[in-house]
Amino acid sequence: MVLEVLLGLLIIFLLAYLITRKTAKTHGLHTIPMVSPWIPFFGNAHLLHNAKTHIVLTKWAKKYGSIFRMQLFKEDIVVLNDFASIYEALVVKGRDFAGRPPMYRTEIAQRNRHSVVWQTYTDKLVFLRKEVLRSLRMYGTGLENLEHKCRPDIELMLKRFSEAKGQPIDPWNIIYDAVCNVMLSFTLGTRPDLTSTSVQYIKHINALFNDTFGAGRALRLDFLPFLHLLRDDCHCRHQEALKLRDAFWEEEFAKLKFQDDSRDCVVKHLLSFLEDDKEKKTEPNGINGTSISSSFLKSGGSKHDVDLSLTTIKEVFTNLILAGTDTTATALTCLLLLFVHHPHIQISLWEEISATIGNERLPCLADREKLPYMEATLLELLRYISHVPLAVPHYTMCDTSVLGKRLPANTTVYINLWSLHHDESVWPNPWTFNPSRFLDSNGKLLPSSHENRRRLMPFGAGRRVCLGETLAKNRLFLFATSLVQNFFFQAEDEKNLPEVDPQAYEMGLFYIQNHSDYKQFIGKVNENVLFKLYLIQ
Numbered sequence: 001m002v003l004e005v006l007l008g009l010l011i012i013f014l015l016a017y018l019i020t021r022k023t024a025k026t027h028g029l030h031t032i033p034m035v036s037p038w039i040p041f042f043g044n045a046h047l048l049h050n051a052k053t054h055i056v057l058t059k060w061a062k063k064y065g066s067i068f069r070m071q072l073f074k075e076d077i078v079v080l081n082d083f084a085s086i087y088e089a090l091v092v093k094g095r096d097f098a099g100r101p102p103m104y105r106t107e108i109a110q111r112n113r114h115s116v117v118w119q120t121y122t123d124k125l126v127f128l129r130k131e132v133l134r135s136l137r138m139y140g141t142g143l144e145n146l147e148h149k150c151r152p153d154i155e156l157m158l159k160r161f162s163e164a165k166g167q168p169i170d171p172w173n174i175i176y177d178a179v180c181n182v183m184l185s186f187t188l189g190t191r192p193d194l195t196s197t198s199v200q201y202i203k204h205i206n207a208l209f210n211d212t213f214g215a216g217r218a219l220r221l222d223f224l225p226f227l228h229l230l231r232d233d234c235h236c237r238h239q240e241a242l243k244l245r246d247a248f249w250e251e252e253f254a255k256l257k258f259q260d261d262s263r264d265c266v267v268k269h270l271l272s273f274l275e276d277d278k279e280k281k282t283e284p285n286g287i288n289g290t291s292i293s294s295s296f297l298k299s300g301g302s303k304h305d306v307d308l309s310l311t312t313i314k315e316v317f318t319n320l321i322l323a324g325t326d327t328t329a330t331a332l333t334c335l336l337l338l339f340v341h342h343p344h345i346q347i348s349l350w351e352e353i354s355a356t357i358g359n360e361r362l363p364c365l366a367d368r369e370k371l372p373y374m375e376a377t378l379l380e381l382l383r384y385i386s387h388v389p390l391a392v393p394h395y396t397m398c399d400t401s402v403l404g405k406r407l408p409a410n411t412t413v414y415i416n417l418w419s420l421h422h423d424e425s426v427w428p429n430p431w432t433f434n435p436s437r438f439l440d441s442n443g444k445l446l447p448s449s450h451e452n453r454r455r456l457m458p459f460g461a462g463r464r465v466c467l468g469e470t471l472a473k474n475r476l477f478l479f480a481t482s483l484v485q486n487f488f489f490q491a492e493d494e495k496n497l498p499e500v501d502p503q504a505y506e507m508g509l510f511y512i513q514n515h516s517d518y519k520q521f522i523g524k525v526n527e528n529v530l531f532k533l534y535l536i537q
């Protein structure tokens, strides 16, 4: 009996070996070095560290070169790790690499058909990107809109920090609330007050999505979709995220109808493209996910054959709230930890702000060019933490190549921004936080054409570059400058200071001093969640 079972297992493994081996060979990627050891069925999946995929991939790049491939179960994935390969793929051959791979996790609720992040490169995607950018108005006088939308939340954030005198505070929550409120204002035209549960609700949903869309454990769902039948925990949390998101959306969407029409926001802008009122009236179905097809959409007077529905609008809203909140809140809280570790940087920033803006008014975007050290610090922050380390997976739209190596159509490609930003040959001492990398010998910000600026790609590049890049950079500036202008962040207990190395972020306690009266008060930081790396995948 035992012998028969063993024989059965052997045959299964042999078959799996032959099938997966065949896939790898016929896929036409043989010029690209392959990670080893490779084992039947799993490929290289057993070698990946769940929470630190980007660190494992970066180690492999040192061994196999800047372009290598790995096999996760039966799928080959090509990983690009340096500037030359990433630039060629995303910028020079942007269209070839602009797709998104089909993934079980994005097919579940048709997110691959409706969202911006997970949709492959289609006319609908191009249309959505264009219209979301248009409604965010991140150019010219539109930037005043950003200042206007951020101002009340920055003021409230500063007030909450000040009020914490003598009491433990949680900067993560205060910052998260403010950043999330700005996103709600952009997407739904609402701004919940502090007693509202909306932001807490969103925080919970975002944490669930973040957890189940990362490149860690949840990846297994894409390769072994049958796991959902076994009530896999990642699958259950993913389902919960979708359920909570739908409930939240339904409630907010109902409120939108009673809102003052003059308030512009992304959701209303996209709604205006639904063909006519008749379609909008069928909204309960749309909200629950049944597509209300609209083939005639208005855009600058022309008609697009794009299937826009309430499901699409719900998905776009979900993308913006997640991508627009957690990324920026994480970056700002990491900045506070860096301040605690590098007080001299914080002092230099404060001196720069005092000399140019003073403390009579809050900073505005016109101040950006007057504050090169602050600009350099924010660039270095994005390089150092690289908190979207593997971008979002790309997919080849046609047969193509990178650095002379052939890639067939329909190949999944990972963009390793973590490796790009910590490459010792480009960034000397990459684990040292050093804003001067982005300054010239006169303390001026390096021009955007400078090698160091070109090689920094925290938002990706090309056709799938982060949709919120301008919003994110400007908002980071406004928030960070206001914090430094008003407070000094200091360690309560130097000995128990958490690590600042982004390879091992953890959290602890620190003080915040108010510049105006230098009265110390204790800042208590949420120990668990604060410096978790953010993986968008």
Ligand code: HEM
Residues within 6 Å of the ligand: 116, 117, 118, 129, 319, 320, 323, 324, 325, 327, 328, 331, 387, 388, 391, 392, 393, 415, 458, 459, 460, 461, 463, 464, 465, 466, 467, 468, 469, 471, 472
């Ligand atoms: C520090 C802040 C942020 C960082 C570092 C960041 C980084 C990224 C990265 C690396 C990508 C993937 C690009 C690729 O696929 O190659 C991305 C995509 C995206 N981001 Fe951001 N992001 C930030 C803030 C934001 C904000 C504020 C928004 C919302 C307005 C946003 C919305 C999006 C969307 C919608 C996509 C998907 C674009 C597409 O698939 O076409 N992000 N982001």
